[in-house]
Amino acid sequence: MEHKIELPLVPTVIESLRIFDTVRLSGMMLVARDQAHKRLTRMILARETLPVDIAGQLIYYMGPASKPPEMIIGSCGPTTASRMDPYTPLLMKCGVAATMGKGPRSKEVTDAIREHKGLYLAAFGGCGALYASKVVSFETVAFHDLGPEALLLLKVEDFPAIVAIDSLGNTIFS
Amino acid sequence: MIHPDDVRRQVGKALLNASQTLEVQLVERLQQALAKDTHVLVSDSTNKRAAASRQLLQAILENLQIAEQRGIPMCQDTGMILACIDVGPDCNLSMHAIECALNEGITDAVASGYFRKSVVSEPLFARTNTQTNLPAIVYWNTVHSGSLTISLMLKGFGCENCSKIVMLDPTASRNDVLKTVVDIVAIASGKPCPPIVVGVGIGGTMDYAAYLSKRALFRPVGQPHPDARYAALESDTLDAIQSLSIGPGGFGGSVTALAVSYEHAPTHIAGMPVAVTISCWADRKGIVVFGGSDGA
Numbered sequence: 181m182e183h184k185i186e187l188p189l190v191p192t193v194i195e196s197l198r199i200f201d202t203v204r205l206s207g208m209m210l211v212a213r214d215q216a217h218k219r220l221t222r223m224i225l226a227r228e229t230l231p232v233d234i235a236g237q238l239i240y241y242m243g244p245a246s247k248p249p250e251m252i253i254g255s256c257g258p259t260t261a262s263r264m265d266p267y268t269p270l271l272m273k274c275g276v277a278a279t280m281g282k283g284p285r286s287k288e289v290t291d292a293i294r295e296h297k298g299l300y301l302a303a304f305g306g307c308g309a310l311y312a313s314k315v316v317s318f319e320t321v322a323f324h325d326l327g328p329e330a331l332l333l334l335k336v337e338d339f340p341a342i343v344a345i346d347s348l349g350n351t352i353f354s
Numbered sequence: 355m356i357h358p359d360d361v362r363r364q365v366g367k368a369l370l371n372a373s374q375t376l377e378v379q380l381v382e383r384l385q386q387a388l389a390k391d392t393h394v395l396v397s398d399s400t401n402k403r404a405a406a407s408r409q410l411l412q413a414i415l416e417n418l419q420i421a422e423q424r425g426i427p428m429c430q431d432t433g434m435i436l437a438c439i440d441v442g443p444d445c446n447l448s449m450h451a452i453e454c455a456l457n458e459g460i461t462d463a464v465a466s467g468y469f470r471k472s473v474v475s476e477p478l479f480a481r482t483n484t485q486t487n488l489p490a491i492v493y494w495n496t497v498h499s500g501s502l503t504i505s506l507m508l509k510g511f512g513c514e515n516c517s518k519i520v521m522l523d524p525t526a527s528r529n530d531v532l533k534t535v536v537d538i539v540a541i542a543s544g545k546p547c548p549p550i551v552v553g554v555g556i557g558g559t560m561d562y563a564a565y566l567s568k569r570a571l572f573r574p575v576g577q578p579h580p581d582a583r584y585a586a587l588e589s590d591t592l593d594a595i596q597s598l599s600i601g602p603g604g605f606g607g608s609v610t611a612l613a614v615s616y617e618h619a620p621t622h623i624a625g626m627p628v629a630v631t632i633s634c635w636a637d638r639k640g641i642v643v644f645g646g647s648d649g650a
Contacts, residue, residue: 242430244430245426245427245468251426255430256430257430260545260546282547283603284545302604302605304414304417305634306414306635309424310416312420312426327483340409342406342603
């Protein structure tokens with residue numbers, strides 16, 4: 181089934197989605213990858229205030245290529261989600277509603293998704309140019325020093341992905 | 355006579371082209387994989403794995419069009435640049451001059467191709483971005499004839515992280531090697547952006563086998579090893595990988611790999627190093643040749 185979805189994801193929408201559903205997302209998402217996850221986790225454990233409110237957000241695992249002058253953003257496809265596995269259960273506990281990347285997730289992440297009634301979306305790996313055409317605006321919101329690994333806020337329109345782990349803990353990956 | 359500016363220009367052009375377009379044989383194999391999913395769905399429209407796999411393959415092909423039209427990288431991970439430099443007796447340039455021109459060509463492509471700066475200068479402690487996507491990983495090799503050939507690869511790291519070296523016993527069988535390669539691909543599962551391209555190196559020392567696995571990836575897709583025994587092993591390895599049914603994106607399906615190549619080299623009587631480099635479907639490479647094999 182294909183679903184046009186407005187971000188942020190609300191619980192009723194999340195719980196209606198099943199694995200293999202296609203979603204076309206519009207709205208705002210947070211972007212964070214390896215180093216940003218490491219930093220956010222350190223800050224959470226040290227009880228520091230985070231630079232953004234992560235509750236209810238979708239985190240897209242991505243680091244963009246350089247921006248051409250006539251485009252909003254450079255090539256911006258997903259990175260391998262499993263590298264963020266160690267950080268994901270805690271982030272979901274702190275309110276992150278869904279994550280999006282490519283490739284499989286660990287059992288611990290699948291369990292956390294089931295426990296928190298969340299979601300993992302698989303974007304199309306390697307399709308950086310396609311996804312660049314779906315970004316309407318973006319800004320760097322924190323960790324500027326990380327360059328392509330900074331924390332970003334992205335506004336997208338009609339951004340396609342596939343539900344890979346649903347809120348019941350069903351998973352595409354064997 | 356090669357001028358350093360020629361090297362710079364050709365390297366820049368090859369990298370730019372590699373970041374936006376795939377070799378024709380690879381695109382054909384992606385299209386064949388898409389046709390397979392379409393065929394499955396004709397007889398079983400409820401097959402969700404085939405539907406997801408087809409969506410991904412369609413997205414890949416659309417992505418390639420957009421990359422070429424817009425002049426941007428097909429994938430944001432423009433990788434570390436890996437260069438194999440083959441120097442023949444007719445080459446007039448020094449190693450130093452070649453490497454300088456190579457780095458200038460890379461710098462040109464990184465800028466004009468809107469690459470990502472994906473290289474950090476020290477891997478463990480500070481991991482400070484070099485801001486240049488340099489250094490490249492450079493391998494030097496001498497060849498018996500001709501002038502200069504530079505083989506260039508954009509090596510993305512989602513797939514590179516799935517690559518491995520295994521030191522087999524010298525008595526290892528053909529089947530042991532095949533199993534070693536297939537096991538590495540099985541562990542990688544959906545992480546390296548299947549359908550993948552696989553390069554295998556057998557022989558040398560541990561590190562040389564890894565180098566061979568990169569050289570294997572420079573072979574044109576669809577060109578078998580000139581030794582019939584290795585060509586058969588390439589074909590059997592590809593079939594065995596397809597049987598894993600990891601499928602495009604790890605969504606499941608019969609096309610997990612697009613091609614497999616082996617390269618071999620002499621090795622020690624006590625060993626059989628086997629290295630596997632995994633490339634994603636965005637197997638981006640360009641080969642720049644100066645002078646013919648008869649010298650120019």
